Amino acid sequence: MLVKRTEYAIRALISVAIRNRKGERPGFKDVAALIGAPKPFTAKILQEMTKRGLIKSIRGRGGGFFFDSPPESLTLYQVIKSMEGLSFFTKCAFGFNECSDEHPCPIHAEYLTFRQGFLDLTKQTTIGALAGKVIKGEAFLSWSTSMEVPGSIKLNFF
Amino acid sequence: MLVKRTEYAIRALISVAIRNRKGERPGFKDVAALIGAPKPFTAKILQEMTKRGLIKSIRGRGGGFFFDSPPESLTLYQVIKSMEGLSFFTKCAFGFNECSDEHPCPIHAEYLTFRQGFLDLTKQTTIGALAGKVIKGEAFLSWSTSMEVPGSIKLNFF
DNA sequence: ATATAAAAAGACCTTTAATTCTTTTTATAA
DNA sequence: TTATAAAAAGAATTAAAGGTCTTTTTATAT
Secondary structure, X not given: OOOHHHHHHHHHHHHHHHHHHOOOOOOHHHHHHHHOXXXXXXXXXXXXXXHOOOOEEEOXXXXXXXXXXXXXXXXXXXXXXXXXXXXXXXXOOOOOXXXXXXXXXXXXXXXXXXXXXXXXXXXXXXXXXXXXXXXXXXXXXXXXXXXXXXXXXXXXXX | OOOHHHHXXXXXXHHHHHHHHOOOOOOHHHHHHHHOOOHHHHHHHHHHHHHOOOOEEEOOOOOEEEOOOOHHHOEHHHHHHHHHOOHHHHOOOOOOOOOOOOOOOOOHHHHHHHHHHHHHHHHXXXXXXXXXXXXXXXXXXXXXXXXXXXXXXXXXXX
């Protein structure tokens, strides 16, 4: 379905949102620990998302990643589009370039239903809402139940 | 969604079914032309499917690929499972290994609906049915409208 | 000012998927 | 029985995704 980069990206965004709500600005090591992903790869993905404007970052001591506008206004659709491109939502089930209503592949009509349904879901779901579920303990981001990272130092955040 | 190998595999199976219905046994060059895929790669995939028992083949002059049992009894589900493994139908939207009803990822419940819907679709759809659509001219397998391959020689098939 | 902690940048490595090429085996038409 | 046309097998190549490491830049607490 989604490529790994995008999977990690979404989980990373959710964990940034959770930390932000606590008044903290996590670094890539924190985020990697929270989502159970490799540290350098997590850094790469966070930097990529910063460059694309999904989140902001501050360098130097006490820095980290954070949401400028509320995560409730960032949809899954926007994230996936930004990471994988619009083609993710439009491509044919059988990899056929010319697939369209006029020139359909053999499963075109049936598949459209699901593609549209998934599109709607991603447009309705925000990073903020998903973060809310994790905060309430209704959902998880990794094997670890806890959202705490041992040894994190408190600085003058925000 | 599906990897290229699987996309080509499905299109290849449909074109084999179509040719079989005409009393022909296509070779990999015919199939590649029909589905608009690279010839050597098409050969590889057809051979893989033969090894896995989805189709049969006959070597030597006049040989080619064919269905032993009717393509109406081969579902998309069986093909995808054979090419990509069962995990294709069970994996988490966010790539989270431990995702389950008891320990869900933040989008688990909502995503289940679509996964199940797609699973049902693939179980209901057969290669024979998809081939039927192409034969009736309701669907296509490549940019080319025609199902004819120029220069193919008729031998004692079947 | 200076040491330090953090992100940014970018080179590099590894693995897997995609694709091609070459050789071998096999059936059959001539 | 021999030439030929076909699939099978498998080695080799290329491209893309996944992942790591090192160096540079920058902010800030001391």
